[in-house]
Amino acid sequence: RSTDPPPPCPPGIPVFGNLFQVDALRPHPQFLKWAQKYGSIFSLKLGPQRMIVLNTAAAADELLVNRSKVYSSRPSLHVAQDLVSDGQRMVFMPYDREWKVTRRNLQGVIGPGPSKRLREMQELESRVVLYDLICHGDQSITEVHVPGPNGEVPERHWFSVIRRYTTSVVMHLAYGKRVHRILNSPQMRKVYDVMSNFTRVAQPGAYLADTIRPLRWLPGILAPWRMKALKMHEWEMELWGGLLSECRASLKKGIYHSGFVPSYLRARAEVGCEDLPGTGVTPDGTGWMRDKLLAYTAGSLLEAGSDTTAATIQTFMLLMLHHPDALARAREELDRVVGVERMPGWDDEERLPWVIACIKETLRRRPPTIMGMPHRVDEDDVYEGYHIPKGSTVIGNIWAIHMDPVRYRNPAAFDPERFYDKDKMPKWASGPDSSHRDHYAFGWGRRFCQGSLMAEASLFIVLSRLIWGIDFYAPLDPRTDKPMLPDFGDEVQTWSGGFVSSPFIFPVGFRPRSEKHAEIMRTAFDDVQGEWQAMGLEEDER
Numbered sequence: 001r002s003t004d005p006p007p008p009c010p011p012g013i014p015v016f017g018n019l020f021q022v023d024a025l026r027p028h029p030q031f032l033k034w035a036q037k038y039g040s041i042f043s044l045k046l047g048p049q050r051m052i053v054l055n056t057a058a059a060a061d062e063l064l065v066n067r068s069k070v071y072s073s074r075p076s077l078h079v080a081q082d083l084v085s086d087g088q089r090m091v092f093m094p095y096d097r098e099w100k101v102t103r104r105n106l107q108g109v110i111g112p113g114p115s116k117r118l119r120e121m122q123e124l125e126s127r128v129v130l131y132d133l134i135c136h137g138d139q140s141i142t143e144v145h146v147p148g149p150n151g152e153v154p155e156r157h158w159f160s161v162i163r164r165y166t167t168s169v170v171m172h173l174a175y176g177k178r179v180h181r182i183l184n185s186p187q188m189r190k191v192y193d194v195m196s197n198f199t200r201v202a203q204p205g206a207y208l209a210d211t212i213r214p215l216r217w218l219p220g221i222l223a224p225w226r227m228k229a230l231k232m233h234e235w236e237m238e239l240w241g242g243l244l245s246e247c248r249a250s251l252k253k254g255i256y257h258s259g260f261v262p263s264y265l266r267a268r269a270e271v272g273c274e275d276l277p278g279t280g281v282t283p284d285g286t287g288w289m290r291d292k293l294l295a296y297t298a299g300s301l302l303e304a305g306s307d308t309t310a311a312t313i314q315t316f317m318l319l320m321l322h323h324p325d326a327l328a329r330a331r332e333e334l335d336r337v338v339g340v341e342r343m344p345g346w347d348d349e350e351r352l353p354w355v356i357a358c359i360k361e362t363l364r365r366r367p368p369t370i371m372g373m374p375h376r377v378d379e380d381d382v383y384e385g386y387h388i389p390k391g392s393t394v395i396g397n398i399w400a401i402h403m404d405p406v407r408y409r410n411p412a413a414f415d416p417e418r419f420y421d422k423d424k425m426p427k428w429a430s431g432p433d434s435s436h437r438d439h440y441a442f443g444w445g446r447r448f449c450q451g452s453l454m455a456e457a458s459l460f461i462v463l464s465r466l467i468w469g470i471d472f473y474a475p476l477d478p479r480t481d482k483p484m485l486p487d488f489g490d491e492v493q494t495w496s497g498g499f500v501s502s503p504f505i506f507p508v509g510f511r512p513r514s515e516k517h518a519e520i521m522r523t524a525f526d527d528v529q530g531e532w533q534a535m536g537l538e539e540d541e542r
């Protein structure tokens, strides 16, 4: 009922409301303060728009899951979605037919069944990570690495080794080809550049035209952001459209790759729809994705799957270096369960509860999508006596939920013990089932992360193998002889802004734990080259 009061709202200024109180790139510290003041739900006025923020698991589950029928849309991001993405980026689509068709198609590629088949590729690629890290040695400690002006990662840094892995796995999934080089890999670099740019333009509050609709109709001379956004679209299309064109050209030459896009193009060709230029889906019952939507959907896989997983691995490393006791315990578990004669594999997962608890605690303590992704409510609603107006942006405040001391005792501590039970088989318990969830890093309801199973598999195989085989260490401060590590709690110095927040580069050294471990890792890398050959894929170039 519109006569019910809105959820409590911090005082703002006339017309703009709270717009200028929100740091678009790093809203979560301020949102946590408001959550601590106002409780499970508060609202903000961003110009004429209302934003509702849900700060407890109970509130988010009730609205975003139980009432997901009306809470599954996305706010209209004029600049990031309409202009930069020409409306084709799946993660920001409203809850409409186009989104449903896209989500259904992706379910056939990364849903529960297919994600089991992806494990083969994750296993093979993880061997390359181990080899790259042992070859990397002290490089990130002894060399000077300067990030680019927008936080770009230097190619020779160990962050690139991790990025190559995550991007190669999704590149293979999308286009049936690998990222087989770390240096001189312009496509991989561009995926991260596009992503980093997009996370900044898409942050709620980044553009006044997102919130104040009349600004969208200003003439070009008064709206310089419009031309800039359209240029960004062209720049993005050089990558996403370029990958699609390459794939189509290969098919025309009779070269068949596996992967989502080649299979989709073949299926389309079989029904006489080889060329479907334009955006969106065809109006017929099948709803074929047209070219630009297809290019952007493959791009969404690359974006959603690369940075989030890489950021979690990098955060895990930082946490382990800050918590040597937790690391020692993980290593002891791996030595006991796996031994030194082989590296860990999928069958060990259920016997490594501490390793899994450390990964889950990483996702809780510092989720990469720290504020989740905004939802939009499509009907007027009432929650706890508060009116939630139709069209409001609704945020599941993952950060506040993960820092809720009622749900997580001493939430600022890194404490894998909270997820550890040595007598029970470990479960990921990360959703979408709300009745049994350990953390909320993957969001909620009908927009729940489609790649969560794939992400967890990557985290498990890479991190368990890394701890098993490699000693990693931070450089020592010559004055104090203590490890020099970024301050975990320093938002500005340690963490990037935008809706995927990852640590800025930090130096780490790597060496095999023993000659035996080294031999197994080197042999696994040599063997995998034969596998690539047999699969018709590029061998690693180093």
Ligand code: HEM
Binding pocket: 090, 091, 092, 103, 106, 110, 170, 300, 301, 302, 304, 305, 306, 308, 309, 312, 367, 368, 369, 372, 373, 374, 441, 442, 443, 444, 445, 446, 447, 448, 449, 450, 451, 452, 454, 455
């Ligand atoms: C640790 C890694 C990851 C994290 C923390 C993460 C987190 C998220 C979050 C919070 C959302 C939004 C959920 C919501 O709106 O409530 C999301 C959406 C999505 N994620 Fe992930 N994600 C990860 C990895 C992946 C991977 C590996 C893929 C696939 C390759 C993927 C594919 C997607 C897709 C397609 C969506 C859009 C869903 C939609 O809008 O309908 N994610 N993810």
